[in-house]
Amino acid sequence: MTLTGASRAWARRHGLTPMLWLVAPGVVFMLVFFVYPLCYGVGLSFQGEGGPLSAYADFFTNGFVNNGRSRESILVTLRLAFAASLINVGLALPLAYRMRGAVRAKRALIAVVLVPMTLGTVFVAAAMNEFLGRAGWLNRVLLAAGVIDQPLQLVGNFTGVLLSLVFTGLPFAFLLMVGYASGIDPTLEQAAAVLGASPARRFLHIALPLLLPGLTITFCLAFILAFGVFPSATLVGNDAGPTRVLSKIAYTEYSYGHYSTASAAAVIMAVVQLAVLGLVLAARGLLYKGPSTGGKG
Amino acid sequence: MNGHRWSRHRVTLTGAVTWSGLWVFVGGLLLAVASVVLASLAQRFSTGWLPESYTTGWYTAAWSDFGLGRLLLVTVEVAVAVVVISLVVALPTAYVLSRLTFPGKRLLLLLFLVPQVIPIMTYAVPLATLVYMLRLNDSLAGIVLVNLVPSIPFAVLVLIPFVDQVDPRVEHAARVFGANSPRLFVHVLAPLLVPGLLAAGVLILVRVVGQFELTFLVSGPNSETLVVALYGSAVQAGHLASQQINAMSVVYMLTTLILLLVALRFVDPTSVTARHRSR
Amino acid sequence: MTDHSPGGGVLAIDGLRREFGAFVALRKLDLRVSAGEFVALLGPSGCGKTTALNLVAGLIEPTAGTITLDGHRIERLPSEKRGIGMVFQNYALFPHMSVADNLGFGLRMRRRPKHERVERVSRALALVRLTEHAHKYPGQLSGGQQQRVAIARAVVVEPRLVLMDEPLSNLDAKLRLDMRTEIRLLHQQLGLTTIYVTHDQTEALSLADRLVVLKDGAVQQIGTPSDVYEQPANAFVAAFMGYRNVLEGDLRAGDLHTGSLALRTRPGTTGKSGRAVALIRPDDLRLLPDDAAPAPNAIPVRVRVCEYLGREFAIEAVGPGEQVLHGRAARPLTPGERAVASVDPERVLVFPATEGAAVSAPELELVAQGEQG
Numbered sequence: 001m002t003l004t005g006a007s008r009a010w011a012r013r014h015g016l017t018p019m020l021w022l023v024a025p026g027v028v029f030m031l032v033f034f035v036y037p038l039c040y041g042v043g044l045s046f047q048g049e050g051g052p053l054s055a056y057a058d059f060f061t062n063g064f065v066n067n068g069r070s071r072e073s074i075l076v077t078l079r080l081a082f083a084a085s086l087i088n089v090g091l092a093l094p095l096a097y098r099m100r101g102a103v104r105a106k107r108a109l110i111a112v113v114l115v116p117m118t119l120g121t122v123f124v125a126a127a128m129n130e131f132l133g134r135a136g137w138l139n140r141v142l143l144a145a146g147v148i149d150q151p152l153q154l155v156g157n158f159t160g161v162l163l164s165l166v167f168t169g170l171p172f173a174f175l176l177m178v179g180y181a182s183g184i185d186p187t188l189e190q191a192a193a194v195l196g197a198s199p200a201r202r203f204l205h206i207a208l209p210l211l212l213p214g215l216t217i218t219f220c221l222a223f224i225l226a227f228g229v230f231p232s233a234t235l236v237g238n239d240a241g242p243t244r245v246l247s248k249i250a251y252t253e254y255s256y257g258h259y260s261t262a263s264a265a266a267v268i269m270a271v272v273q274l275a276v277l278g279l280v281l282a283a284r285g286l287l288y289k290g291p292s293t294g295g296k297g
Numbered sequence: 298m299n300g301h302r303w304s305r306h307r308v309t310l311t312g313a314v315t316w317s318g319l320w321v322f323v324g325g326l327l328l329a330v331a332s333v334v335l336a337s338l339a340q341r342f343s344t345g346w347l348p349e350s351y352t353t354g355w356y357t358a359a360w361s362d363f364g365l366g367r368l369l370l371v372t373v374e375v376a377v378a379v380v381v382i383s384l385v386v387a388l389p390t391a392y393v394l395s396r397l398t399f400p401g402k403r404l405l406l407l408l409f410l411v412p413q414v415i416p417i418m419t420y421a422v423p424l425a426t427l428v429y430m431l432r433l434n435d436s437l438a439g440i441v442l443v444n445l446v447p448s449i450p451f452a453v454l455v456l457i458p459f460v461d462q463v464d465p466r467v468e469h470a471a472r473v474f475g476a477n478s479p480r481l482f483v484h485v486l487a488p489l490l491v492p493g494l495l496a497a498g499v500l501i502l503v504r505v506v507g508q509f510e511l512t513f514l515v516s517g518p519n520s521e522t523l524v525v526a527l528y529g530s531a532v533q534a535g536h537l538a539s540q541q542i543n544a545m546s547v548v549y550m551l552t553t554l555i556l557l558l559v560a561l562r563f564v565d566p567t568s569v570t571a572r573h574r575s576r
Numbered sequence: 577m578t579d580h581s582p583g584g585g586v587l588a589i590d591g592l593r594r595e596f597g598a599f600v601a602l603r604k605l606d607l608r609v610s611a612g613e614f615v616a617l618l619g620p621s622g623c624g625k626t627t628a629l630n631l632v633a634g635l636i637e638p639t640a641g642t643i644t645l646d647g648h649r650i651e652r653l654p655s656e657k658r659g660i661g662m663v664f665q666n667y668a669l670f671p672h673m674s675v676a677d678n679l680g681f682g683l684r685m686r687r688r689p690k691h692e693r694v695e696r697v698s699r700a701l702a703l704v705r706l707t708e709h710a711h712k713y714p715g716q717l718s719g720g721q722q723q724r725v726a727i728a729r730a731v732v733v734e735p736r737l738v739l740m741d742e743p744l745s746n747l748d749a750k751l752r753l754d755m756r757t758e759i760r761l762l763h764q765q766l767g768l769t770t771i772y773v774t775h776d777q778t779e780a781l782s783l784a785d786r787l788v789v790l791k792d793g794a795v796q797q798i799g800t801p802s803d804v805y806e807q808p809a810n811a812f813v814a815a816f817m818g819y820r821n822v823l824e825g826d827l828r829a830g831d832l833h834t835g836s837l838a839l840r841t842r843p844g845t846t847g848k849s850g851r852a853v854a855l856i857r858p859d860d861l862r863l864l865p866d867d868a869a870p871a872p873n874a875i876p877v878r879v880r881v882c883e884y885l886g887r888e889f890a891i892e893a894v895g896p897g898e899q900v901l902h903g904r905a906a907r908p909l910t911p912g913e914r915a916v917a918s919v920d921p922e923r924v925l926v927f928p929a930t931e932g933a934a935v936s937a938p939e940l941e942l943v944a945q946g947e948q949g
Contacts, residue, residue: 014399014400016399016400017397017399019393019397019478020393020397020399022389022390022392022393023389023390023393023394023405025386025389025390026386026387026389026390026409026449026450026453027390027405027408029386029445029449030408030409030412030446030449030450031408033424033427033442033443033445033446034408034411034412034420034424034446034450035408036423036427037420037421037422037423037424037426037427038415038419038420038423040423040426041419041420041422041423042419044422044423091318091322094311094314094315094318095315095318095319098312098315098316109319111558112323112326113322113323114557115326115330115554116326117503117557118503118550118553118554118556118557119330119546119550119553120507120524120527120546120549120550120553121507121509121524121528122524122527122528122531122542122545122546122549123333123546123547123549123550124329125531126333126336126531126539126542126543126546127329127330127332127333128329129539130329130332130333130335130336130543131325131328131329131332131333136332137328137332167326167329170322185666185668187664187665187666187668188668188670188671190633190635190655190664190668191662191664191668191669191670192670192681192685193634193635193654193655193656194633194634194635194655194656194658194660194661194662194739195656195661195681195682195685195729195733196656196657196659196682196685196686196733197656197681197685198656198685199311200311201685205681206670209672210671210672220414224413224414227416228416228417228418230509230510231509231528231531234532235531235532246416247416247418250418251418251510254418254422259422262418262422263419263422265418266416266418266419266421266422267419269416269418269419270415270416270419273414273415273416274414274415277414
């Protein structure tokens with residue numbers, strides 16, 4: 001009796017209240033259906049036919065039976081993801097900054113910009129093939145106007161996948177950035193203006209530093225989206241070569257029943273992605289992270 | 298009262314570039330959508346500017362040959378089930394993670410964060426195997442189950458800042474007036490968190506409807522969602538007329554668009570990140 | 577822009593007007609502010625005082641009218657080219673810059689050399705006694721300290737004109753008094769031309785050389801604090817300046833008749849007659865025990881509330897016709913007790929009931945009550 005009394009006091013002192021049981025359903029679910037499969041998958045990757053590390057060795061020597069160019073796919077995926085997320089964040093930043101005050105225009109624009117999020121990969125792929133293909137409207141217009149004399153190759157290659165990633169990823173980045181931009185107290189820029197700062201310098205000295213933390217988060221999320229690209233790499237890219245991405249490798253291995261090599265490819269994908277995110281967030285640690293309002297509001 | 302008005306309508310170079318960029322995007326978007334819709338209505342694959350003759354045959358074919366009605370039903374059922382279950386499980390979890398400090402809290406936060414930052418493929422295959430072992434493959438329950446894996450932690454992460462915003466003094470007041478924990482959740486917290494719950498719900502809805510990899514691995518002929526069926530027919534290019542695929546993707550777009558518009562009537566999506574202002 | 581000799585600029589505002597759609601926020605403001613003068617724009621919320629300030633600051637553009645600073649028209653210039661200093665209601669300190677960097681920002685934008693910036697920032701820091709906090713961030717400072725940083729940031733650029741938008745409204749009562757003195761002191765030392773917006777009439781009275789009282793976007797009165805306090809131009813201004821007792825009645829031969837009461841009013845109103853309101857400050861309405869010696873303008877009342885103020889007592893009493901009266905008493909009175917309220921006729925202001933945009937007695941009481949807190 002005294003023992004349970006003492007342990008109860010100990011538990012209370014350390015913040016272990018009965019309220020904690022509220023997390024039980026979520027935690028149990030995640031342990032069974034996320035942590036267990038994840039560990040199992042990592043384990044699988046070390047059970048290659050030729051020894052614990054053979055699946056990894058095959059990956060880096062392009063030794064997958066049905067899947068060449070696996071080593072190069074790391075660079076391909078990185079290039080694609082970096083390009084797409086830089087473009088998306090780069091375009092979303094000025095748009096969101098312009099939008100931060102105009103409430104009515106903002107809601108209408110958000111509705112329009114959200115449409116690509118609802119289209120789905122297949123629709124976007126179809127749209128790009130119809131619109132940007134060699135016989136698409138864009139090439140027809142440019143040919144008719146005499147701007148070009150050969151149709152532009154905009155799909156079936158790296159450009160195609162990049163364009164589809166921008167098309168679907170930009171609205172997402174914009175939405176996040178509008179939230180961050182609206183969170184900045186408008187009187188800060190008014191104060192800067194009264195103190196003699198031109199619009200460009202207000203952006204540079206006030207808005208940009210306050211937006212940078214949100215910008216890095218947006219970049220990270222945009223990067224995650226782009227890094228996992230898979231269907232569009234097949235539908236508007238050329239997954240045998242220039243857009244042979246990591247997830248494509250993993251899926252192909254899986255579809256042939258090579259679970260060890262599929263898992264190894266997935267683990268490599270995770271490690272590369274986490275490394276990039278880690279680097280970005282470490283850089284973010286050097287930046288200002290406090291509130292974006294000045295004094296008491 | 299007009300202190301925050303910041304109105305100056307001067308034409309600047311950066312402004313012109315920004316707005317024209319925006320209009321290029323919107324124009325491209327509209328043209329691209331129009332081109333797919335037109336192509337889905339074309340009798341034959343066209344090589345000219347516009348199709349020579351129009352038909353709605355591809356839509357009726359999609360409806361009868363692919364069981365589009367059933368695909369839509371499965372998609373909506375799965376989406377609604379995932380949204381509801383995720384929110385019910387995530388709300389108490391988010392509450393505890395926002396309000397209490399206890400040993401291992403950082404570990405728990407990590408548990409809900411990691412699924413957001415690692416590729417689905419790292420756990421998708423063993424998860425599918427697990428679903429097969431439970432004999433839930435090719436069933437609605439199985440699809441809901443796999444979709445909950447990314448959705449629950451996502452809902453938790455979205456809800457935590459919303460719980461942070463609710464002043465704990467409101468809860469103290471409710472307790473002083475005699476509300477116990479279940480009543481506190483139902484009568485005080487849930488109504489205050491409606492914006493957060495809606496925001497999380499909308500985002501989960503869009504993700505689930507578009508979720509391909511996980512659903513693909515456990516679905517079968519009886520339990521395909523729209524996006525899985527669509528991708529299946531798209532990669533088998535050559536087996537199907539492109540107009541057929543276009544027609545199906547138009548149906549897919551309309552479905553998600555309607556779901557999103559309905560959801561947006563209730564939520565301002567920017568409220569997820571714009572939390573500094575409500576202080 | 578700030579290369580003139582220290583001291584303030586001369587400001588002239590003519591016919592300044594601003595509409596927001598169909599709503600007229602500011603009807604017509606004409607104002608001359610001489611060098612080094614401290615002018616307060618005073619009025620209830622929505623009266624247009626903040627609009628006027630934002631027009632001078634360049635944060636919004638006028639619908640009509642001109643603003644001239646030191647002979648130069650500035651009403652169409654962007655804020656950054658006006659060379660003014662401004663203290664914002666929420667301070668608007670840059671949260672990502674240290675106190676010193678906040679102060680140095682305006683000098684940096686004016687491309688002053690580094691040694692000069694360091695020199696002037698440290699002088700300004702000393703002026704507001706924040707030297708040891710120079711490297712802290714705004715989030716680490718108390719409300720009063722943030723307020724002093726905001727003021728120092730506005731004056732360090734030696735602007736021709738300083739604008740202050742309700743700078744004390746976020747501070748607690750004690751700190752507000754201290755900061756008020758500090759602002760006054762700073763103004764005496766630097767002699768900067770200042771426009772100060774507030775809804776608090778005691779703040780305006782104690783700080784300003786001249787007051788501009790606004791209501792619904794229209795100027796009600798411009799004058800020195802004692803002018804506005806002693807000789808309000810209309811019933812609204814009187815009520816706003818703390819004339820809390822409002823009696824409506826008929827004016828005949830200098831007496832205001834309301835119910836059974838005939839109130840002797842300030843000499844000089846004898847000639848007028850008709851419907852009128854009389855306004856009396858609580859300080860001028862003395863409450864005496866029922867058995868006291870006869871007094872001028874004696875109103876029989878019943879005491880309702882008696883509050884101790886320290887030196888005297890604040891009394892709320894009910895007069896004839898359920899008229900509620902606020903007065904002062906030298907000795908405590910018991911609630912329920914009968915008493916006599918007395919006021920010197922000299923201290924009873926009378927305005928025609930139609931004047932001052934036809935304000936009614938209940939409305940005036942609301943205005944007066946709003947200014948008590």
